Amino acid sequence: MVKRVTQKVDSEVMIRINRRIILQLIRQKHMISRAELVKLTGLAAPTVSRIVDRLVNEEDLVRYARIGDSNGGRPPVILEFNPKEKHVLGIDLGATLIRGVLADLDAEIEMEVQLQTDKEQGYQAVVNQVVNVAEKLLSKRGLDASKVIGLGIGVPGLLDKAKGIVTFSSAFNWKNVKLKEDLEARIGMPIFVENSTRLMALGEKTYGQGKDLRNFIVVNAGHGIAAGTVVEGQLTNGGQGFSGEFGHMTVDPNSPIICDCGRKGCLEALSSGRSIALAARQNPDAAKSISELCMVSIDRIEAKTVFEACRRGDASAEAICLKAIEYLSIGVANLVHLLDPTHILIGGGLSLNRDEFWKPLTAGIRNRLMVPNREVKILPAEFKEYDTVVGSLAMVLDSILGLDIG
Amino acid sequence: MVKRVTQKVDSEVMIRINRRIILQLIRQKHMISRAELVKLTGLAAPTVSRIVDRLVNEEDLVRYARIGDSNGGRPPVILEFNPKEKHVLGIDLGATLIRGVLADLDAEIEMEVQLQTDKEQGYQAVVNQVVNVAEKLLSKRGLDASKVIGLGIGVPGLLDKAKGIVTFSSAFNWKNVKLKEDLEARIGMPIFVENSTRLMALGEKTYGQGKDLRNFIVVNAGHGIAAGTVVEGQLTNGGQGFSGEFGHMTVDPNSPIICDCGRKGCLEALSSGRSIALAARQNPDAAKSISELCMVSIDRIEAKTVFEACRRGDASAEAICLKAIEYLSIGVANLVHLLDPTHILIGGGLSLNRDEFWKPLTAGIRNRLMVPNREVKILPAEFKEYDTVVGSLAMVLDSILGLDIG
DNA sequence: GTTGATTCTTTACTTTCTGTTAGAAACCTA
DNA sequence: TAGGTTTCTAACAGAAAGTAAAGAATCAAC
Numbered sequence: 001m002v003k004r005v006t007q008k009v010d011s012e013v014m015i016r017i018n019r020r021i022i023l024q025l026i027r028q029k030h031m032i033s034r035a036e037l038v039k040l041t042g043l044a045a046p047t048v049s050r051i052v053d054r055l056v057n058e059e060d061l062v063r064y065a066r067i068g069d070s071n072g073g074r075p076p077v078i079l080e081f082n083p084k085e086k087h088v089l090g091i092d093l094g095a096t097l098i099r100g101v102l103a104d105l106d107a108e109i110e111m112e113v114q115l116q117t118d119k120e121q122g123y124q125a126v127v128n129q130v131v132n133v134a135e136k137l138l139s140k141r142g143l144d145a146s147k148v149i150g151l152g153i154g155v156p157g158l159l160d161k162a163k164g165i166v167t168f169s170s171a172f173n174w175k176n177v178k179l180k181e182d183l184e185a186r187i188g189m190p191i192f193v194e195n196s197t198r199l200m201a202l203g204e205k206t207y208g209q210g211k212d213l214r215n216f217i218v219v220n221a222g223h224g225i226a227a228g229t230v231v232e233g234q235l236t237n238g239g240q241g242f243s244g245e246f247g248h249m250t251v252d253p254n255s256p257i258i259c260d261c262g263r264k265g266c267l268e269a270l271s272s273g274r275s276i277a278l279a280a281r282q283n284p285d286a287a288k289s290i291s292e293l294c295m296v297s298i299d300r301i302e303a304k305t306v307f308e309a310c311r312r313g314d315a316s317a318e319a320i321c322l323k324a325i326e327y328l329s330i331g332v333a334n335l336v337h338l339l340d341p342t343h344i345l346i347g348g349g350l351s352l353n354r355d356e357f358w359k360p361l362t363a364g365i366r367n368r369l370m371v372p373n374r375e376v377k378i379l380p381a382e383f384k385e386y387d388t389v390v391g392s393l394a395m396v397l398d399s400i401l402g403l404d405i406g
Numbered sequence: 407m408v409k410r411v412t413q414k415v416d417s418e419v420m421i422r423i424n425r426r427i428i429l430q431l432i433r434q435k436h437m438i439s440r441a442e443l444v445k446l447t448g449l450a451a452p453t454v455s456r457i458v459d460r461l462v463n464e465e466d467l468v469r470y471a472r473i474g475d476s477n478g479g480r481p482p483v484i485l486e487f488n489p490k491e492k493h494v495l496g497i498d499l500g501a502t503l504i505r506g507v508l509a510d511l512d513a514e515i516e517m518e519v520q521l522q523t524d525k526e527q528g529y530q531a532v533v534n535q536v537v538n539v540a541e542k543l544l545s546k547r548g549l550d551a552s553k554v555i556g557l558g559i560g561v562p563g564l565l566d567k568a569k570g571i572v573t574f575s576s577a578f579n580w581k582n583v584k585l586k587e588d589l590e591a592r593i594g595m596p597i598f599v600e601n602s603t604r605l606m607a608l609g610e611k612t613y614g615q616g617k618d619l620r621n622f623i624v625v626n627a628g629h630g631i632a633a634g635t636v637v638e639g640q641l642t643n644g645g646q647g648f649s650g651e652f653g654h655m656t657v658d659p660n661s662p663i664i665c666d667c668g669r670k671g672c673l674e675a676l677s678s679g680r681s682i683a684l685a686a687r688q689n690p691d692a693a694k695s696i697s698e699l700c701m702v703s704i705d706r707i708e709a710k711t712v713f714e715a716c717r718r719g720d721a722s723a724e725a726i727c728l729k730a731i732e733y734l735s736i737g738v739a740n741l742v743h744l745l746d747p748t749h750i751l752i753g754g755g756l757s758l759n760r761d762e763f764w765k766p767l768t769a770g771i772r773n774r775l776m777v778p779n780r781e782v783k784i785l786p787a788e789f790k791e792y793d794t795v796v797g798s799l800a801m802v803l804d805s806i807l808g809l810d811i812g
Numbered sequence: 813g814t815t816g817a818t819t820c821t822t823t824a825c826t827t828t829c830t831g832t833t834a835g836a837a838a839c840c841t842a
Numbered sequence: 843t844a845g846g847t848t849t850c851t852a853a854c855a856g857a858a859a860g861t862a863a864a865g866a867a868t869c870a871a872c
Binding site for chain 1: 412414415416417419420423424427447448449574620621622633635637638640642643644645646647648649650651652654655656657658659660667669732733736739740741743744745746747748749774776777779781782
Binding site: 008009010011012014033034035038045046049070071072073074075076077 | 846847848849860
C-alpha cells in the first residue's frame with residue numbers, strides 16, 4: 001500500500017467540501033435563507049439549492065423553518081438546522097466536578113446534571129459516575145440512546161483522541177485508561193474523548209467568541225492551567241495530540257516550588273487555582289487572616305476564597321493573587337510572542353473572578369508584550385464554566401455531521 | 407461587498423489543487439514518472455497525464471527528462487521540474503552577513519555572494535548592499551533580470567509580508583521600512599520579503615528535514631533567537647504575521663539582564679549568540695582567559711570564540727555556555743509542551759558548534775520534558791547556515807508556481 | 813525471434829459536479 | 843392591476859475526474 005501524500009480533489013471531495021461549508025453556515029447562523037447562502041459562499045444559486053435539497057430530503061439534517069420577511073421581492077425560505085427529536089450529550093469531566101448536559105442539535109442546552117467528582121475511589125468509580133450522569137440526563141427526559149447521536153467528554157490530561165485512551169492525567173492520576181472503550185461498553189452510543197482545554201477552544205471556535213477568528217488562544221485557568229490554540233483556523237492537536245500543555249511551561253526556573261510533574265517553576269505550580277489555595281494554606285499568616293475573614297476553616301481555603309479575601313481587602317491574600325497573576329501574565333505573553341494570535345480568550349475557574357483577577361492580568365500581559373503585539377485582544381471566554389461542555393457538543397456534532405474531515 | 411466565509415470548491419479550484427499536488431511532488435521527488443504520480447496521488451492515470459501535459463506544453467514548468475528503467479514492462483517517462491534557463495535569487499539579510507545565492511528552479515544553488523553587513527550606515531546603505539549582491543549574482547553569470555523569476559529575502563524582525571514592510575527589526579534598528587517597494591524600484595523583478603526564521607522553517611519544510619512532517623519547529627539560535635513553527639502542515643504566520651518571536655519568551659523573570667526590547671529575562675537576552683559574547687566580555691576573568699586562550703582581543707570575542715574556549719577546556723567559558731544553553735533548553739521545552747511537535751530542528755550560528763553545544767542542549771531539553779513528550783526528535787537543521795536562503799528560494803518558487811494558495 | 817505477460821500511457825466515452833441563462837413564483841410599491 | 847424586486851427552479855452547457863479498453867514499449871521465456 002502506497003502512502004498518499006496529499007488529498008486529491010475529485011467531484012466527490014468537491015461536493016463534500018461545499019456541503020460542509022453550507023452546513024457550517026446553517027449551523028453558525030442558526031436561521032438563514034438560500035439567497036444568503038449564495039451571497040456568503042459565492043456558489044451559484046442552483047448549486048446551493050441542490051445541496052440544501054439533499055440536506056433536507058435525503059440527509060434530513062436541515063429543514064424549512066418558516067417564510068422570512070421580504071426584502072422587496074419574493075420572501076426567502078428560512079432554513080434551520082433540523083433539531084428533530086435528536087439530542088447530544090456533553091460531559092466535562094473535571095477534577096472536582098462532573099458536569100453533564102443534554103442538548104439539541106444546535107448545541108442549545110436542554111438539561112444539566114452536576115456531580116462532585118469522586119476521584120479518590122479510582123478509575124472505575126469515575127467511569128460509574130459518568131455513566132450515571134449520562135443515564136440521568138436520558139431518563140429525566142424519558143429518552144433512550146437511539147434518540148442521542150453521541151456523547152462527547154472532555155478530560156484534563158494527555159490523550160490519544162482516535163483511540164480514546166487517556167495517556168496521562170495528573171488530575172485523576174490515570175495512566176493509559178481506555179475511557180472511550182469503557183464508556184462505549186456501558187452507554188450504547190458513539191463516545192468521543194478529547195482534552196478539556198482543546199474542547200474549550202473548539203466550543204469558542206464553533207459557537208462563541210472565536211466564530212470568525214483565525215488565530216486565537218483559549219487559556220484555561222482553573223484548577224490546572226492549559227491552553228487550546230487555533231492557528232490559521234485550525235484547532236491544533238500536535239504531533240501526538242498533546243498540544244496545549246501550557247501549564248507546564250517553565251516561567252521561573254529558580255522557583256523552589258515543585259510541580260506535580262516533578263519539575264520546578266511550571267506555570268501550573270505557580271498560577272493555578274490549586275497553587276493559589278496551597279500558597280494561602282501554607283502561609284500561616286495569610287491562612288489565618290483569610291480563614292477568619294471568609295469564615296472557613298484553613299483546610300477548606302480554595303482559590304475562590306483567596307480571591308474573595310482579596311476583594312475584601314486582605315493584604316496577604318492580595319499578595320498571593322498578584323504573584324500568581326503575574327506568572328500567568330508572563331505565560332500568556334510568551335504565548336502571544338510565539339503564536340501572534342489576534343485574541344486571547346481566558347476561561348476556567350479563575351476567570352470567574354472579577355476586577356481583582358482581570359485588572360492585574362490584562363495590565364500584566366500588556367506590560368510584557370512587545371509593542372506591535374499589544375494589539376491582541378484579551379477577553380473572557382464566552383461560555384464561562386460551560387466552555388468545555390459546549391466544546392464537547394461541538395465535537396460530537398462535527399463528527400456526526402461530517403464536518404471534521406479534510 | 408459581502409465577506410466570504412470559506413473557500414468554495416468548483417472545477418477551477420479542483421484543477422488548481424490537483425495541479426498543485428502534482429507540481430509539489432515533481433518538485434519534491436525531483437525525478438518522477440507519471441505512473442508514480444498516479445500511485446502517490448490516487449488520481450486516475452488520464453487525469454495525471456492531462457495535468458502533466460498542461461504543465462509541459464502550456465505552462466512550460468515541467469519537461470520530459472529521459473526514459474527511465476523498466477520495471478518489467480514499458481519503461482516510464484521521467485519528468486523533472488523544468489530548469490530551462492530560468493533562475494531564482496535568494497538573500498539572507500543577516501545582522502552581520504548578507505548571503506545571496508542564485509539558484510535554478512529546483513533550488514539548487516549555482517552561485518553565492520557574501521558581504522559583511524554595513525548596518526551602521528543606516529537603511530539606505532543596506533538596501534544598496536542588497537542591490538549590489540543581486541547585481542553581482544546576475545552579472546557574474548551574464549544574466550539579465552528577465553531570466554530570473556524573482557528574489558526572496560529573509561529579514562530578522564517583524565514584518566507585514568503582503569506589503570513587504572519591515573515593521574520592526576531590532577537587529578537593524580528599522581521601523582516601518584518599505585523594503586519590498588524600495589528593492590523593486592531598484593531590481594526589476596518581483597521581490598518577496600519574509601521573516602528569516604519562518605523562511606528557515608519553509609526551507610526545511612520544502613526541501614529539508616521537514617519534507618514529510620506535519621508538526622515541527624525550527625529554532626533559529628544565532629545572533630538572536632526565534633522559532634518557525636509548522637502546525638498541521640501549515641507554516642504559521644500568526645494573526646498579524648508576527649508569529650515566532652520565541653526570543654522574547656520570558657524564561658527567567660528574575661534575571662537582571664535587560665533585553666533590547668526593554669524587558670527582563672527574555673530568552674534572547676540569556677541564550678543568544680549576542681548574549682553569550684556579551685557575558686564573556688563583561689566578565690573580567692572570563693574575558694581575560696578566553697582572550698588569551700583563543701588569541702583575540704577582548705572586544706573581538708564572539709559566541710564562536712567562547713565555544714572554542716569551552717572546547718579547549720576553559721572553565722569560565724564553559725560556565726557561560728552552559729548557562730545560556732540551559733535557558734535555551736527551558737525555552738525549547740516550553741515550545742514542545744505548548745505545540746507538541748514531532749521534531750525540533752535547530753539551526754542558526756550556535757547550532758554550528760559541536761558536542762559542547764549539542765550535548766547539554768539535548769540533555770537539558772529532555773530533562774525538562776514531561777514523559778510522553780520525550781518522544782520528540784531533536785535534530786540539526788539540514789541546511790545549516792543556508793537554511794534561510796533555501797527558504798527564500800522556496801518562497802519565491804511557491805509564489806510564482808502558484809503553490810502558496812488555497 | 814516470437815509470444816505472452818507486464819508496465820506505462822493514451823484514447824474515447826461516461827459521470828458528476830458547478831455555472832449560466834432564462835423563466836417562474838411570490839412579494840412590494842404605486 | 844402593472845411593473846419592479848427578490849427568491850427559487852428548470853434546462854442546458856462546460857469542465858473536471860473517472861472508467862474501460864486499446865496501444866506502446868519493454869521483459870521473460872520458450
